[in-house]
Amino acid sequence: MPDKTCPGLAEHSALLRFTSAVFYAGCSLLITVVNKTVLTSFRFPSYMCLGIGQMITTIVVLYAAKRCKIVQFQDFDKSILIKMFPLPLLYVGNHITGLGGTKKLSLPMFTVLRKFTILMTMILEVYILRKTFPNQLVCSVVTIVFGAMVAASSDLAFDIEGYTFILLNDAFTAAGNVYTKKKVGNEGLGKYDVIFYNALIIVIPTILASAFTGDLHKAAEFENWSNVTFIFCFALSCFMGFVLMYSIVLCSYYNSALTTTVVGAVKNVAVAYIGMFVGGDYLFSWTNFIGLSICMSGGLLYSYLTFNTKSSGDYTQGTQDIKIDIIKDSTGRYSTN
Numbered sequence: 001m002p003d004k005t006c007p008g009l010a011e012h013s014a015l016l017r018f019t020s021a022v023f024y025a026g027c028s029l030l031i032t033v034v035n036k037t038v039l040t041s042f043r044f045p046s047y048m049c050l051g052i053g054q055m056i057t058t059i060v061v062l063y064a065a066k067r068c069k070i071v072q073f074q075d076f077d078k079s080i081l082i083k084m085f086p087l088p089l090l091y092v093g094n095h096i097t098g099l100g101g102t103k104k105l106s107l108p109m110f111t112v113l114r115k116f117t118i119l120m121t122m123i124l125e126v127y128i129l130r131k132t133f134p135n136q137l138v139c140s141v142v143t144i145v146f147g148a149m150v151a152a153s154s155d156l157a158f159d160i161e162g163y164t165f166i167l168l169n170d171a172f173t174a175a176g177n178v179y180t181k182k183k184v185g186n187e188g189l190g191k192y193d194v195i196f197y198n199a200l201i202i203v204i205p206t207i208l209a210s211a212f213t214g215d216l217h218k219a220a221e222f223e224n225w226s227n228v229t230f231i232f233c234f235a236l237s238c239f240m241g242f243v244l245m246y247s248i249v250l251c252s253y254y255n256s257a258l259t260t261t262v263v264g265a266v267k268n269v270a271v272a273y274i275g276m277f278v279g280g281d282y283l284f285s286w287t288n289f290i291g292l293s294i295c296m297s298g299g300l301l302y303s304y305l306t307f308n309t310k311s312s313g314d315y316t317q318g319t320q321d322i323k324i325d326i327i328k329d330s331t332g333r334y335s336t337n
Contacts, residue, residue, distance in 0.1 A: 058198075
């Protein structure tokens with residue numbers, strides 16, 4: 001699968017855009033449940049070590065695939081570090097805060113607070129990618145955020161550390177999606193370059209940080225390393241970490257950072273309601289449930305507006321971007337401006 005740069009969003013088929021979005025949604029749903037099982041059900045003490053396992057798996061799988069000529073990406077040189085910045089920092093921040101928040105919060109509250117990623121992505125796309133959004137989309141985002149605030153206000157299992165982790169994770173995710181869209185296809189970077197070098201650049205610093213904080217020692221002394229079910233879940237989480245990263249880059253590549261965030265919000269509809277029955281740490285209250293419903297309704301409306309206007313809105317924007325002014329000079333000849 002050689003990693004070729006595609007010329008633009010308008011030249012990607014609708015099937016590629018749709019399947020990449022569905023693939024990301026499925027991967028995100030599965031890894032959230034698997035991570036929750038490892039960190040909560042089995043009480044694995046080190047979310048940082050789980051992240052390291054996911055990074056190492058990504059490096060090994062892609063390196064082996066390159067050696068077998070299944071995928072292609074650049075050999076390492078010093079310019080890679082400059083080209084990739086700040087993606088590795090955002091990547092490790094996303095990993096650590098996401099896994100930490102998964103451990104600290106119930107699945108429904110985790111997915112509610114993740115809705116703030118949409119607002120952050122819109123803001124970053126305005127300032128970094130210079131995009132504008134119609135009022136209907138802005139109103140749907142306000143609905144999502146309002147529902148999230150209502151649901152969070154009645155969280156009987158309030159955890160300030162968990163909330164902090166997730167809000168930081170929102171910021172890292174939004175920035176990562178926007179910069180991934182900006183980097184892939186530019187500066188000579190392809191999908192596999194971004195995935196491989198993200199993991200390679202930050203895996204050693206993360207291991208050192210884990211050892212320094214004692215996280216690595218806690219993981220080594222974990223009593224369930226002889227439990228076959230735990231080992232399977234841990235290995236599945238590591239592999240799914242690679243698959244999720246691939247699906248995020250793929251979705252952003254064929255769609256946009258905003259679409260990737262929207263897909264995550266739609267996926268959260270399923271995760272939030274599944275979490276009421278799976279995990280055993282959701283404390284029911286009507287205020288929380290109503291807030292969830294408002295939040296999910298806003299997410300569905302946001303998704304509908306986004307995908308419904310994609311064919312016209314995005315192409316209109318693309319047309320405006322390549323618009324050429326034709327002027328007539330004094331000699332009667334036409335030129336472009």
